[in-house]
Amino acid sequence: MRNSIYLIRKDFFLVRKFLLLLIPYYIIIGFTNVDAYSVFALLPAMLILLNACAMDVLDNNQRFQISLPVPRHQLVLAKYLSLIPYAIISLICTLLLYLSGVLSGQISEPVAWRELLLTIATFPVLAAFYLPLYFWLGQKGMQIVNFAFIMLIMLNITATSHLAKRFPALLDWIHPQTSSHILLWAIGGVAYIFLLYCSYLISLRIFVKKDI
Amino acid sequence: MSEVIQLEGLSKSYDRFELRDITVGIKEGYITGLIGPNGAGKTSLIQMIMGMVYPDQGEIQLFGQNHLLHQAAIKDRIGYVSDENIYYERLTVNQMKRIIAPFYSRWNEDIYQKYQERFKLPQDKKIKDLSKGMKIKFSLAIALSHDADLLIMDEPTSGLDPIFRRELLELLSEHIQDEKKSILFSTHNTMDLDRIADYIVFINDGRLVFNEMKESLTEKYLLVKGGRELLDRDVRRWFIGIRETAVGFEGLIGNRAEGERYFKDTAICEIPTLEEIMYFTVKGSEAHA
Amino acid sequence: MNILISSTSGEPIYAQIAGQVRQLILQGELVTGMPLPSIRQLAKELQISVITTKRAYEELEREGLINSIVGKGSFVSGADQEFIREQRLRIMEGKLKELIDESRLLGMEYKELAEMLKLLYEEEKE
Incomplete structure (x- = not known):
């Protein structure tokens, strides 16, 4: 565990400068799309x-x-494990965005926790596909994969808002009012963890035997 | 005498190259030089020992432990100097050090500071802006600052000026003042090893040529220089490798006593340097191939 | 104590070290009980391999000039000058025997050999 913390600390050393870029990113969104703030929780983490x-x-x-x-x-x-701090950073930034929206009077409703958390929850799902590719390809082909994933996120953002407009039922699912959905949530949760675990096992299999 | 590294029947094939059945023991408490021409497989061998590359066949033991089962404990005791820079180029020297230090259980900041001063490492310079020599000095400082029992160095002297090269050799003999510490370093500059190495492991074209005490090499090999009329078919066969010119020949013989007896009166007999042993062996193997 | 080695003399390094330490003992510069630098220390000072130094010390030990005590290091042994002289004489005898063999191979008479020795001895003296 201690080693993991040191390794994550190392990653933060590496992305330190990159983190600064998040500031202009959120400022721009703050001026343009602040009412759809929850959608923007995914991109920074990814x-x-x-x-x-x-x-x-x-x-x-x-x-x-x-x-x-x-x-x-x-x-x-x-x-x-580093997905956790990245998600938290993204969450905090988005909340700050929300807060600035409230303070500037552009947002009046309460935090859309459910949407926000769902957006952030898609981050590990994407990572679950990304990381095995990363461990498999290493230096070769990483640029292409990175590019593909950035496109995917962009699409994801626009797609969700489009889908939400076309299929209002989807929004109903996101805003479940009844408790009968608990079972659905439980199954979803288990599947979610299973997916992450499988991804981890695949990465492990790839990387542990790989020549570096 | 115990062995700090044991390689047992290591084989590995690459696209254009193959390491074949390498069995070698590296002695504890001594400096072992790994020599061979470029492309002989020195770096591949070291990468296998470091667990970066896996052998197709064979087993590796470090400190008497299987290197796959005890990766972390073993590497905690190894100081590694790579032939290429492996550190994050965009970070500064100091940032990189701060990343590395907590991983080692016996990291000693005072010693690191001492080396930083001695090597005049610029703390706040980015690694990519360091000269080749500085990069090596930095990884050397890291390798020497966690009380490593085994130093593994891949071509550490290439890119160093002669002054620091001497200093490095001194550092190495300082390191093995403690009889429990060992050093393995590869080089194609055999001059470094002529002086301080205790054992020499020589590989050529992916195969082990020998693993010998350097002291006994001078008793085993003989360098003969003489006129070409001395060479007939039978005599040629004695030689590991011969270089013939218009004005004579020089060649290496693997049986010193016999060679001396035969050539004593007719040719010049000398103790070969490591470089000469390497040169003629490679030359000979090419001729036979 | 000075030990100077030459890498161009053609004489093996271990023999150079042994020879110089022997000389120092015979000259009385190193006296009984005096500690010698440790093998690893000397190797470091001379920038040569540990095994080479070890070999030099082993040679001196065999000649009875030094004693090595595990964990403590090497010391000039208690051998007196007479004993050392005898040792040296025995080594010399061996060399002379080689010389005689060689002269026989060349078919030299004793007189011729003695003549040659005398000549060379006188030459060296000048």
């Missing part, structure tokens, strides 16, 4: 992850990680 991963495979940096007194499976685990 971008931080992509950036941290890209920095890690640059040059011979994976060799550096292998030279550390850390077993390989912990290198994989740390990347999955």
Whole structure:
């Protein structure tokens, strides 16, 4: 566990400058789309992850990680655990955005927690697809994958708002009023964790036996 | 005498190159030089020892432990200097050090500071802006600051000026003042090893040529220089490798006593340097191939 | 104590070290009980390999000039000058025997050999 913390700390060292870019990102959104704030919780988290991963495979940096007194499976685990702080950063930033929206009088309703959390919850799902690719491809082909994922996120954002307009039923699902949905949520939750766990196992299988 | 690294029947094939059945023991408490021409497989071998690359066949033991089962504990005791920069180029020297330090259980900040001063490492410079020599000095400072029992260095002297090269050799003999500490370093500059190495592991074209005490090499090999009329078919066969010119020949013989007896009166007999042993062995193997 | 090694002399380094320490003992510069630098220390000072130094010390030990005590290091042994001289004489005898063998191979008479020795001895003196 201690090693994971040090590894995540390392990732933060690497993305430190990148984090600063989030400030203009949120300022622009603050001026343009503040009422749809919840949608923008996904992009920063994903971008931080992509950036941290890209920095890690640059040059011979994976060799550096292998030279550390850390077993390989912990290198994989740390990347999955790092999703938590990234999600939290994204959440906090979005809440700040909401707050500025309230203060400036552009938003009057309460925080849309459910939408917000659902948006953030899509981040680990995307990461679950991304990380095995990252461990598999390493330095080669990473740029293409990163590009593809950024496009995917963009599409995701516009797609959700489009879908929401066309299928109001979807919104009903997001705003369930009845308690009968609890079962649905439970199944969803289990499937969600299962997906992440499978992704972790696949990454592990790929990376533990890989020549760096 | 115990062995700090044991390689047992290591094989690995790459696209254009193959390491074949390497079995070597590296002795604890000594400096071992890994020599061979470029592309002989020195770096591949070191990467296998470091657990970066997996052998297709064979087993690796470090400190008597299987290197796959005890990755973390083993690497905690290894100081590694890579032939290429492996650190994050965009970070500064100091940031990089701060990332590395907490991973090692025996990290000693005072010692690091001492080396930083001694090597004049610029703390706030980005790693990508360091000269090749500085990069090596930095990784050396890291490798020496966590009380490593084994230093593994891949071509550490390439890119160093002669002054620091001497200093490095001194650092190495300082390191093994403690009889429990060992050093393995690869180089194609055998001059470094002629002086301080205790053992020499020589690989050529993915195969082990020998693993010998350097001291006994001088008793085993003989360098003969003489006129070409001395060479007939049978005599040629004695030589590991021969270089013939218009004005004579020089060649390496693997059986010193026999060679001396035969050539004592007719040719010049010398103790070969490591470089000469390497040169003629490679030359000979190319001729036979 | 000075030990100077030459990498161009052609004489093996271990023999150079052994020879110089022997000289120092015979000259009385190193006396009984005096500690010698540890093997690893000397290797470091001379920038040569540990095994080379070890070999030099082993040679000196065999000649009875030094004693090595595990964990404490090496010391000039208690051998007196007479004993050392005898040792040296025995080594010399061995070399002379080699010389005689060689002269026989060349078919030299004793007189011729003695003549040659005398000549060389005088030459060296000048």
